[in-house]
Amino acid sequence: MSYIRARDPSLSKYYRYTKVRKNLATHYDTCEDTSADISEEIVNNIDHYQVYLRIKGVENLGELYEIKNDLTLLCRVPIELQHARNVHENESITRTFKFSKIIDPNSNQTKLFDEVVKGKVLEFINGSNCTLMSYGASGSGKTFTIVGTSEEPGIIPRSLEYLFRTLPTLSVVPLIKPNASGGISYMTEADCLKDKMDRQILLSKHTNMDCALHKQTYKAMQERLSNELVGLIDQALGPDVMLNVWVSFAEIYNENIYDLLKPHPCKGQSRQKLCLGNVNGDTYIKGLTSISVSSGLEAYLILQYGLHNLKYAATSVNSHSSRSHCVFTLKIAQASTTNKEEFVSVFNFCDLAGSERIKKTQNVGDRLKESNSINTSLLVLGRCIKLIRDNQKLKTSKVIPFRESKLTQLFQKALLGYESVWMIVNINTCREMFDETQHVLQFSAIAKDVIVEQQMLKACRTKRVSELLDTQIDIATYGDKINVKELQEQIAFLSDQLEQQQLDNEEDREHVIMSYKAILEDTNKHWEKRIEQLQCSLAETLRDVEHDIKRPRMSVIVLNSSSEENDNEDEENEGNVEDRLKDEIQQLQIKLKIQQDEMDRAKSQSLDLDNTLNEQKKSYLELKLKHETNINPLKSKVIVNDEQIKDLKIYIATIVKNTNLDNFNDVSDKENVFIFGNQ
Numbered sequence: 001m002s003y004i005r006a007r008d009p010s011l012s013k014y015y016r017y018t019k020v021r022k023n024l025a026t027h028y029d030t031c032e033d034t035s036a037d038i039s040e041e042i043v044n045n046i047d048h049y050q051v052y053l054r055i056k057g058v059e060n061l062g063e064l065y066e067i068k069n070d071l072t073l074l075c076r077v078p079i080e081l082q083h084a085r086n087v088h089e090n091e092s093i094t095r096t097f098k099f100s101k102i103i104d105p106n107s108n109q110t111k112l113f114d115e116v117v118k119g120k121v122l123e124f125i126n127g128s129n130c131t132l133m134s135y136g137a138s139g140s141g142k143t144f145t146i147v148g149t150s151e152e153p154g155i156i157p158r159s160l161e162y163l164f165r166t167l168p169t170l171s172v173v174p175l176i177k178p179n180a181s182g183g184i185s186y187m188t189e190a191d192c193l194k195d196k197m198d199r200q201i202l203l204s205k206h207t208n209m210d211c212a213l214h215k216q217t218y219k220a221m222q223e224r225l226s227n228e229l230v231g232l233i234d235q236a237l238g239p240d241v242m243l244n245v246w247v248s249f250a251e252i253y254n255e256n257i258y259d260l261l262k263p264h265p266c267k268g269q270s271r272q273k274l275c276l277g278n279v280n281g282d283t284y285i286k287g288l289t290s291i292s293v294s295s296g297l298e299a300y301l302i303l304q305y306g307l308h309n310l311k312y313a314a315t316s317v318n319s320h321s322s323r324s325h326c327v328f329t330l331k332i333a334q335a336s337t338t339n340k341e342e343f344v345s346v347f348n349f350c351d352l353a354g355s356e357r358i359k360k361t362q363n364v365g366d367r368l369k370e371s372n373s374i375n376t377s378l379l380v381l382g383r384c385i386k387l388i389r390d391n392q393k394l395k396t397s398k399v400i401p402f403r404e405s406k407l408t409q410l411f412q413k414a415l416l417g418y419e420s421v422w423m424i425v426n427i428n429t430c431r432e433m434f435d436e437t438q439h440v441l442q443f444s445a446i447a448k449d450v451i452v453e454q455q456m457l458k459a460c461r462t463k464r465v466s467e468l469l470d471t472q473i474d475i476a477t478y479g480d481k482i483n484v485k486e487l488q489e490q491i492a493f494l495s496d497q498l499e500q501q502q503l504d505n506e507e508d509r510e511h512v513i514m515s516y517k518a519i520l521e522d523t524n525k526h527w528e529k530r531i532e533q534l535q536c537s538l539a540e541t542l543r544d545v546e547h548d549i550k551r552p553r554m555s556v557i558v559l560n561s562s563s564e565e566n567d568n569e570d571e572e573n574e575g576n577v578e579d580r581l582k583d584e585i586q587q588l589q590i591k592l593k594i595q596q597d598e599m600d601r602a603k604s605q606s607l608d609l610d611n612t613l614n615e616q617k618k619s620y621l622e623l624k625l626k627h628e629t630n631i632n633p634l635k636s637k638v639i640v641n642d643e644q645i646k647d648l649k650i651y652i653a654t655i656v657k658n659t660n661l662d663n664f665n666d667v668s669d670k671e672n673v674f675i676f677g678n679q
């Protein structure tokens with residue numbers, strides 16, 4: 001139970017929302033099959049993941065996209081891509097995508113916050129756990145939406161201001177802190193001291209200039225928002241109630257987790273990798289720094305510190321911030337000394353890495369590895385969401401592969417509907433981004449279908465979830481009362497996935513091979529040319545040497561053949577020529593040495609290049625192996641499913657045969673349920 005009860009008169013929709021949620025909860029409690037009677041309004045607004053669409057680039061909108069209404073986006077496939085998709089001439093493809101809401105493309109950050117986020121912050125204050133994800137292709141505006149700019153602050157700064165203006169004044173020294181098991185720990189004096197020092201160290205790491213700038217930005221935002229309505233706490237908090245807010249900031253990069261509130265290490269040292277822990281089904285990041293904050297400004301400065309750290313880490317590996325997933329977390333810890341109750345609510349703001357096509361980005365080496373891990377984690381996120389939806393639709397209980405990526409592992413509880421999850425899907429309407437945008441829209445279409453059950457069902461679902469997480473994939477176990485249609489759908493889905501994966505793998509493999517071939521060719525050409533040049537210049541030098549050696553001797557011979565009268569003069573000339581010859585030979589030797597050094601350097605560079613090529617070949621082989629590892633389980637699943645279909649067909653044929661022999665009653669009495677493995 002949350003001890004604070006906040007409401008916001010500006011959010012009339014919120015009350016409607018709460019009311020319908022209650023209706024739905026009752027509905028779930030009393031009905032076996034809910035799907036038939038839930039009204040469309042409830043289905044659209046309440047019991048699915050909330051997926052909002054934000055569009056960047058209104059100026060290109062009409063070219064390929066049309067906003068049909070608040071919920072529907074129409075998308076026309078460009079002519080040049082229609083041919084690639086086997087469409088006849090004069091035919092055109094239009095796709096329809098539905099959302100919980102399409103944000104008016106002309107609306108600003110304030111409107112987005114008011115429409116999409118404000119109500120959630122209020123729910124968070126009132127005790128709900130919330131996770132907001134910003135999803136989209138690179139450059140579509142995810143970070144703009146979540147963090148914003150100094151002129152147009154995004155969701156996090158606005159949420160901080162709204163939260164702290166709604167909460168009562170908090171003590172600067174925290175009394176309680178959320179712990180790993182989802183409860184709270186009481187702060188000792190030593191804990192308080194450590195927290196104070198951590199905060200001071202962290203804030204002092206900002207240069208004075210940065211700090212002043214961030215304070216100015218935040219204060220300007222505060223001024224602009226000062227006339228806006230905020231939440232009202234219904235009654236004053238009793239003296240027995242303790243309340244503190246804590247923040248943390250983590251980054252998931254290349255499937256490793258890093259703490260963005262830890263000072264970055266000295267040059268040459270690597271960042272500490274954190275791992276995930278699990279207590280009672282709650283996944284958390286072990287050892288992640290958590291800092292107590294008593295004002296919006298303090299939390300904002302900590303956010304900026306983390307972003308600064310992110311930028312530093314990104315540039316130090318010659319990357320870009322968008323290549324990692326970032327999770328900024330707010331926690332409200334509450335406890336009552338009178339009735340010994342404690343309570344923690346969590347709000348995760350998650351800025352996902354940009355999804356992208358490997359072929360398009362021309363990535364090789366480290367960038368390819370990054371793209372793979374980004375795409376893998378987004379693919380796993382997509383698969384988890386699809387399986388959750390399929391389990392709900394087909395009433396199956398397939399294992400969800402949360403553990404295949406850190407992102408899904410961390411958010412598994414939220415994704416399973418224990419917490420309020422919503423996504424802001426960002427798209428860029430420009431033509432060049434059409435393919436990426438289609439992927440993003442398809443992902444959002446699946447996500448929007450996922451039903452979020454009520455938290456009231458938490459107790460009875462806990463068992464099911466832990467079972468789901470611990471069971472390994474075993475088709476026989478979820479096929480107790482399996483029917484042919486389900487199996488066929490499963491096979492179709494797996495085949496689709498396999499086909500898509502094969503296509504993607506082929507495409508990626510081809511691209512990688514082409515890139516390496518091109519690099520190899522370029523390198524060979526470069527070195528052949530260089531060696532040729534060196535050989536030419538060496539030959540030239542040798543020719544010069546020979547020529548220089550011969551020339552003075554000839555003059556000596558010529559001199560020797562002249563008359564005796566010039567003898568003295570000749571001797572003098574001979575001495576000069578000898579000196580000059582020595583000088584020239586010395587200079588030529590220096591020239592030769594320089595050429596030799598250059599040859600040595602070229603050889604060592606060629607050796608380095610060989611090594612790089614070998615490394616790249618190795619990474620390609622690893623990639624190939626990884627793709628094969630992904631495909632093999634899918635192939636074997638299809639084979640198992642095929643066998644099961646075959647069994648089923650035989651079984652059905654037996655029934656048909658028995659029916660013909662007038663034994664139908666016997667068979668249907670005894671074996672009206674087909675059990676795999678027991679046939």
Ligand SMILES: Nc1ncnc2c1ncn2[C@@H]1O[C@H](COP(=O)(O)OP(=O)(O)OP(=O)(O)O)[C@@H](O)[C@H]1O
Nearest residue numbers: 056137138139140141142143144145321322353354
């Ligand atoms: N709705 C918008 N209005 C105005 N500018 C926007 C909008 N969305 C994005 N931008 C601008 O577009 C640029 C790219 O946006 P942003 O960095 O947020 O994209 P992103 O999806 O986070 O990209 P990446 O995945 O590469 O980090 C930024 O300069 C941002 O200010």
